[in-house]
């Protein structure tokens with residue numbers, strides 16, 4: 094059976110776990126009773142779907158929302174996982190197909206609506222099919238005092254006793270009374286493993302910077318931290334070697350680490366890093382699993398990480414001892430282009446590639462966030478947070494400007510050309526740069542032709558990048574590079590919402606007219 098990390102990548106198409114997921118999945122798949130409290134949007138489903146694939150037999154999932162169950166079943170099937178649902182919304186064929194899959198022992202996940210538990214036949218059926226795990230979504234529905242009480246949830250405890258299998262309960266409701274009630278009703282009062290993490294690592298200072306002279310930026314960052322243990326993550330093996338060399342020449346103790354090195358050499362670096370003080374390891378993402386060092390004082394990214402999940406995992410290696418730690422992540426247009434190309438050239442189905450572009454947009458949004466970076470990061474994981482006072486944007490808030498007019502122009506250029514062109518061509522239209530391609534398509538006679546002359550090319554590039562970061566537009570994976578609008582763009586286009594952007598990446602943006610006193 095492949096390990097959790099392999100399944101994460103090959104079945105679900107994700108490159109890293111979100112905070113909390115790995116530990117929860119480890120515990121659930123080991124067959125321990127588990128109660129996990131995670132914010133909505135934090136990624137609970139994966140915490141029972143992945144263990145279901147790691148265990149023999151069927152995992153029964155109980156969830157109160159039929160639409161949600163059907164969505165999950167559809168997504169699992171699209172990923173090649175045998176899953177089915179027994180709900181009142183089923184057609185007869187659907188139900189027959191679920192039974193066939195169960196009889197043939199093919200099914201891995203069976204979603205069951207709670208009201209089905211009231212039907213006497215269900216227990217007999219569940220006994221027969223070899224259930225090895227019960228997963229309960231929205232477990233707070235068992236609480237009689239909550240808003241979402243579902244009487245049928247009270248039968249789940251009975252089911253667990255009858256089947257005598259481990260149970261994993263998930264909820265976003267964190268108050269202690271609800272937790273106690275879940276433990277009493279679902280686990281008969283026996284203490285399960287409880288996971289309740291805040292995701293925040295407040296001692297880690299967060300900072301991003303646009304790549305200017307990346308080698309120099311990393312060297313300067315390391316220079317003021319001489320003698321401290323740190324990691325520099327790079328996008329390529331070659332870069333780890335050359336950067337380690339440069340750091341060594343500057344008097345640091347530094348070595349490279351990547352997947353192309355002999356196992357022996359890699360173990361040697363891990364050992365040195367864990368036992369020596371003040372070593373810098375310049376590595377690809379292959380470095381991390383064997384690292385167990387509480388006092389890593391800094392982590393720098395010489396290239397943009399793959400996703401917000403990998404970013405969080407990689408910076409999270411710093412400051413495990415709780416003392417303050419520093420991070421710096423560099424990003425540039427080439428990083429983004431490379432990631433986009435990797436998504437477009439991948440073999441994933443179009444729907445998943447579109448979602449990958451959306452996730453990359455979120456990473457871009459974090460890189461060019463306007464307010465507290467930590468709050469932006471935690472919001473992505475579903476947690477609310479106020480400004481932290483320990484990130485570059487809290488230290489020095491960026492200058493912003495009202496970009497509503499400019500963004501409307503950009504969006505209408507996209508719409509008027511049928512969502513079929515990339516940023517370069519759209520910027521030609523906006524700045525009135527009548528190229529041959531543009532004339533051949535008659536785009537020089539569009540009403541948007543030349544309406545954005547007040548902003549230069551670089552400024553427009555900054556605007557396009559930032560509105561991708563807000564996920565107003567995404568590249569269409571089926572039409573190479575063509576930008577299409579998302580739902581989030583419509584209120585701005587219709588004039589119902591305004592939008593503010595950072596000025597630093599749009600240097601030529603129009604300044605507000607100075608009013609005479």
Ligand code: ADP
Pocket residue numbers: 107108109110111114131132133134135136137138139402
């Ligand atoms: P919850 O049930 O906690 O509200 P979901 O399980 O629906 O959250 O997950 C929320 C979103 O996060 C989904 O779009 C899911 O695909 C995505 N997600 C979950 N885990 C990961 C991961 N490790 N990497 C990237 N995206 C993830």
Ligand code: ZN
Pocket residue numbers: 465466467468480481482483484485486487
């Ligand atoms: Zn902050």
